[in-house]
Amino acid sequence: MADRTTGPPRPVPRPPARSLTAAHGTALRLVRDALAHRRAAAFRLTWWTLLSAAPALVSGKALALAVDRGFLMDRPRTAALGLGLFALSTLGGAWAGRQTYPWLAEIVEPLRDRLLRDVVTGTLHRAVAPGAARDDCAAVAVARLTRQVEAVRDALAGQLMLLWQFVLTVAAVVAGTAVLAPAAVPLVAAPLLTALGLFAVLAPATVRRQREAFDAEETLARRTVATVTALRDIVACGAHEHAQREALDAVRDHLRTSRALASVSAVRRLIVALGAHSPLLLVVLAAPGLHARGMTAGEIVGVLAYVLATLEPAIRLLVQGLGASWLRLAVAAERLAEAARRPEPPPAPRSALRPADGSAALSGIVFAYGPEAEPVLDGIDLSLADGDHLVVVGPSGIGKSTLAEVLAGMLPPDRGQAVLGGAPLDRVARHDLAHARVLVPQNPYVFAGTLRENLRYHAPDTPDHVLADALAALGMDALAARLGGVDGPVDPAALSSGERALVALARAYLSDARLVVLDEATRHLDAAAERQVEEAFRRRPGTVVTIAHRMSLARRADRVLLLDGAGACAGTHDTLLAEVPLYADLVGHWGTGAAGADRTGDGLSSPGAASGRSSSRPAADPAP
Template identity: 35%
Template sequence: MNRQLPVAEPRAVRRAALGLLRLDGRAFAAVLTLNALAAAAALAGPWLLGRIIDTVRRHGGTAAVDRLALGVLVFALAQLLLARSARYLAHRFGERTAARIREGFLDRAFALPTAVVERAGTGDLTARGTADVEAVATTLRDVGPELFIAGLQVLLILVVVLAVNPLLGGCGLLGLLAVWGVTRWYLNRAREAYLAEGAANSVLAEVLAATAAGARTVEALGLQQRRLAACHEAVEACRRTRTRTLFLRSVLFPVVDVAYAVPVAAVLLLGGILNAHGVVSVGTVVASALYLRQLADPVLAVLFQVEQVQSSSASFARIEGLARPAAQAAPGGAAPADDRIEVAGASYAYDGGPDVLHGVDLTVRPGERLAVVGPSGAGKSTLGRLLAGIEAPHTGTVTVGGVPVAELGPEQLRRQVVLVTQEQHIFLGTVRENLLLAAPTAGEAQLRAALAVVGADWVAELPAGLETELGPTGYRPDGAQAQQLALARVVLADPHTLILDEATALLDPATARHAERALAAVLDGRTVIAIAHRLHTAHDADRVAVLADGRLAELGTHDQLVADGGAYAALWDSWHGTHGTHGTHGTHETAAGAAS
């Protein structure tokens, strides 16, 4: 069962947002200043229009009216220029800040422990890195500045309308009380609703991705109905959460539509009565009504943007939530004293299930070639994950140089241990770019030498050689070729300890044997731990560890274990005898599979 990645608390989200603002403080201050000036310029129009009405009623002459009309035009142009300048700066600020968020997200995602990502599933991580990042970027670029402008306009309009006439201005305040009440009701429920919607989207993305990736398996095993049911369940969860957020919006906006119209009607009614008694002028009533009518747009904008901010703040919380497991990846930062790997009383169970490893004790000497063999389900791959620091034992320890492997920071861990499995990834780009991921400064000769080590001679025959594009629109390497590229990256990375978990399973026996021996030669003086898929790997190793039912059953050299006549000897006799008698590729594979 997948586990959702953590979500940051509101305080952490606010702290992260303020940190982003401080990184580009001058630009943000300029945006605020220009927006404030634009909002102030917008206030001149209704006041000047009120003065025009009063001047006409007093027969003040066309010259005075023309001067006031010119003022309306000047302030309108000033507002336009200031608003456009503010929007330009806001977009530049937003894009720079969005780039920082994307870069930070990638740094955190790469720093996540592999086990955390596997348990969460790629759907959650993908949703956070795409939809959530885009939502936050949009808020920074568009929503944030517009919210500030609208909020400032609301404040200034209320101040001005109260200054024009306190009694008429009070009508506007009464109308805002209803808006304030429904907004508080909305804000108290919105964050959790949007977080639930984001989580449901992540689950749906994971279910769809897993179904698409395993389409052939689903078809072969007749699991179509089961996968369809899982997809329907995920879609239904998305529908429920989106219906909830839609309900919140459907309550918020209709109340606001009514709330902003009532004050205008009240001002016109009360203003007419006061004007009839000579208390206020017609121009004052018109200016107050226009101000309150003008209040509607920024109030609606504030509420609409608040709704967007609630959605994006939930997205920001999901992005910032990656900081916690990333920070936990390297708590101590202690450096290993040497390269000796010690497994002491290590036991492990997946997600609260029964133990799959039971009290394993094992010492791997620096520079040793150790083969781990045993029947399927014996715990070989789990032991490899513990040795690679992907998982930590729930009892016992797995250390390198006296430091728990699982507590090493990502960079330090990669310098110590690299786990290579048969599941390898080829990135979009050229062959050269795929190889340079492991060694960015490697030259042409180094790249070709690494390819030669793993037997990837086919690269030289590609139309553009190292510059050949890989992927759907370029050359598509088959499984064996993809694995060779992955092994070439390992050669370039040159780690101290290399764990091969059936890493050559997709290669034919001759190529796999060449690649394994070549890797051992390149990593001479390094530690090589091979989860053996074919028993010739165990034959070539310095020592062989035999696992059975999650326990270390035997440990010794190939010759010693064969002479002892135990579990390994039985495996070897079965494989060697069958292989020697029949010598066929298919029979060889069957016997080798029994040993894995």
């Protein structure tokens, strides 16, 4: 919002680092909760994983049989039998592994949905909490929803799919080697244990690098949103070089942390060589001595098969797949747990009051976006009776939208008091406030669902004939027909800006709120459609406050409030035009910009806007 920005974006602090133990604890709780919600699927996943690892026990023995009693004794049938057993065990393991995927999805996909719901819910609760930096909340939420939830989903799938498989496979290799050739066990076990120890030593550094990568990603998201939303003010105050430098610093920091994480991943490849390739080399070098001590050639081949075909994939799985995914899971789960955290709800006001009607009053309102910022509103006084229709005008960025949010109770004033229906807003419970007033912003939200669900959001029991009357009053019949009636599906992306505005306006029109605040809600409508909406809200019971983007709204208003940066002037259009030079300048400026658009004065549009549209349909594109 333009009137919130007072200069170039501020430095964005990083969240404090947390301990490795806390990250692992969060990941363990996440795994435990996922399994607890799908116990039957977890049991079946374990069963099929056990069957997929079982063939590792017989693979080495089958090759030893094929060599010792087949090839070396010139018995092709026995050799074929041994090789056949080896092939069948491999195919059986692959088939059993295939059966694990449906049960894995039964565990992971519901968890993903719960994470998305928790992150969105927590973000929304923090966004509306007093003093919340909502732009930062949105930026971080996007990074978490698009990257970190998917990271948890993929990493958890890796843990559940591969953890038991690794444990059972390594156990099968060690047991099979001990049965087949006990003398070769140290050659396999010693490098394996060394590799596992080295992996454990590298784990803290990997977690730290993964956390730094997530930090840099979130910081980049914050910086991008802060810069884009402040572009106008950055250009106006000549701070584009400063903003560019800060944005590029965030990009470079993200690149640096990504490279650091990649370097740790490269080191992990050495663990694979130590744990899997070293035993292979040791067995080959020790083969003459082992043969001299009575080990057959088939047994040596069997041990090599255990190491090469079974142990080596298992070690690679641990280091490059299981280990990396667990570390990514630990850090991302920690982030998402913080994102899902809901702030403590504000205490209910003592002796809570309910607004009696749509009257409103502001007394000595002072509001600034930060302790060091200049006040956007400074000493604003305003009184509205129930049923009044007020239009608020003023230069761009003067604080009109801020006034709308203070009046609707979205922003608590630094000083002064806001009263709705005779009740101070700080003594109105949130539930009652939501029913007493409705705010339609410049870019309203329309959700995927039916048109009926969108329109009845504030009034779920609205009967069909009232819906039909509202559609006719607001000029939405054509839109409703195109969507297939009130039960037709709404795809927000397929609607024009004007159509989304009409849906939001109809939603407010149907609500029970006695105070309606329209924050440039008709800016995407052409003049005729705007006039129809204005007349519909005039017939609706209650008070209407409109933040104007066309001076024609001020001409027709009962009262006009002019914000000029130093205070506010209230009166009728005619009195302000005669007595306040700034108001006369605004009227003249807008009239010049829309010369010829509407000689009656009812269709003045902003300078540079297309003035040829006279249809009551919503404009597809907003005026500049």
